[in-house]
Amino acid sequence: MATGADQAVGFGLVGFSLLLFTYYTLWVIVLPFVDSDHVIHSYFLPREYSVILPGVAALILLLFVGTFIGVVTWKNRKPKKID
Amino acid sequence: MTKLLEWLLGCSLIGMAWGLVTFDLLDLQLPAQYRELAWPMPVYLLVAFGCYSLATVGYRVATFNDCEDAAKELQAQIKEAKAELKKKGLKM
Numbered sequence: 001m002a003t004g005a006d007q008a009v010g011f012g013l014v015g016f017s018l019l020l021f022t023y024y025t026l027w028v029i030v031l032p033f034v035d036s037d038h039v040i041h042s043y044f045l046p047r048e049y050s051v052i053l054p055g056v057a058a059l060i061l062l063l064f065v066g067t068f069i070g071v072v073t074w075k076n077r078k079p080k081k082i083d
Numbered sequence: 084m085t086k087l088l089e090w091l092l093g094c095s096l097i098g099m100a101w102g103l104v105t106f107d108l109l110d111l112q113l114p115a116q117y118r119e120l121a122w123p124m125p126v127y128l129l130v131a132f133g134c135y136s137l138a139t140v141g142y143r144v145a146t147f148n149d150c151e152d153a154a155k156e157l158q159a160q161i162k163e164a165k166a167e168l169k170k171k172g173l174k175m
Contacts, residue, residue: 006149014142028127
């Protein structure tokens, strides 16, 4: 088994993704079948956000990746040799 | 049939089924809850797959065995390589 920080980060990731999966599954799959006056609805945003939020997150991720590639490419540009 | 064609066929069949339900193209008049359930499905499957990937990566990071000897050896090799490259003029 890995030790210390590796274990903490690893199991942290597992826990986080389990939480996210449970919340999102409740939101998308369970909530439509629950009476609209049940108290559980107050813990979830309107349904449209279940599609908008992941879309925005994907866009932000693409932005980060693109910016990173751009910065690294810019830093590694070499001046043309003068022959 | 190639694997690519198989996957494309499968995906387009599922996509058509989803489109039929979401946009009610066949006038099936399904109960409201099932239509509510159907339209976020593509995004839901993506998020679920992302969660699974994250969990798998995290679990394998946590359970990968530490290799003390290999780590020491690697550190020594890195030092060696750095010294040699510096000698040859590479700036780090």
